[in-house]
Amino acid sequence: MLKMTFARKVIAAAACAAALIAPAQAEEKTYRLKLAETWPTNFGTFSEPAREMAKLAEEMSNGRLQITIDTANKHKSPLGVFDMVRAGQYDLGHSASYYWKGKVPNTLYFTTMPFGMTAVEQYGWFYYGGGMELMQKVYEPLGLISVPGGNTGVQMGGWFRKEINSVEDLQGLKMRIPGFAGEVLAKLGASPTNIPPGELYTSLERGTIDALEWIGPAMDLRMGFHKIAPYYYTGWHEPATELQFLINKRTMDKLPEDLQKILLTAMKVSAYDMTINSHHVSAENWVTMTDEYPNIQVKSFPPEVMGAIKQANDELLEEAAAADPLAKEILTSQADYLKQIRVWTDIADRAYLNSMAE
Incomplete structure (x- = not known):
């Protein structure tokens, strides 16, 4: 059963409020979308973002968005999600951008880079440092939209x-x-x-x-x-491994504007929740690992x-x-942002941890 996280409670409350003030003439058509995952069935932390996203989208849309999820056990092509979403066989996907480097080399920069940004730093780059715009510059010509889908941290x-x-x-x-x-x-x-x-x-x-x-x-x-x-x-x-929601652009364009916003909001909330949960479960499992597996x-x-x-x-x-000029643009953007934000990370996080260690 999908857990009722604090994030979901907040969004569920917002969905109820939105329903009360929704105009009477709101479009009542139900849109049914299909999502393909790279992950097999019941795959721990990785299995949660897509399910949480689908549940949130349904709640916030009053049932107008219905998303069915197929795991790799069902569609049998874990590393074929990119092609299936691009072709329209699936409307959505949940995977990781660097899996597609053999098809489109510039996709690999949007998962994580060696010696690069931490999760918080990388989210800053995505949403406030131009990363999202650069990611769409890579994916839009392919008929796709890429959205951050949850981070594992280091x-x-x-x-x-x-x-x-x-x-x-x-x-x-x-x-x-x-x-x-x-x-x-x-x-x-x-x-x-x-x-x-x-x-x-x-x-x-x-x-x-x-x-x-x-x-x-x-x-x-x-x-x-x-x-x-x-x-x-x-x-x-991989200091900040960001998973990915893929959206077929034709599918997105067919959705009413309010459902587009709901879909993107559900993705953002579920990605945030996975990031927190991954850190939490790693801490729990580290204790188990050191205690039980010497x-x-x-x-x-x-x-x-x-x-x-x-x-x-x-x-x-x-x-x-x-x-590649576009690769240079992406890598320069990442390097410049890291140089800027790491100064604050050093003053804040690193200094704090060093002080605690002393």
């Missing part, structure tokens, strides 16, 4: 069968790691690949891959990776490895910016 660096002590240990390493981070590790000699969520455990168990990164305690513990790969590394590659060895990559990763990342950013 992700862990992954599960490894063997300890990473040097850059040489990355040579030939078969690792599930998507996005720009996969390109970074490839530059250092690793063999990155992307695998649908439902196949991760089996791939690790069978030795198809040597390591994988997934999310963090909020999602990792239930996957059982620790049974196979006991080395759990802290993160660098075999897990939490590690950070050695300075030599981190230095090589950072250098490779910087070189690839320069190459991407030089190769």
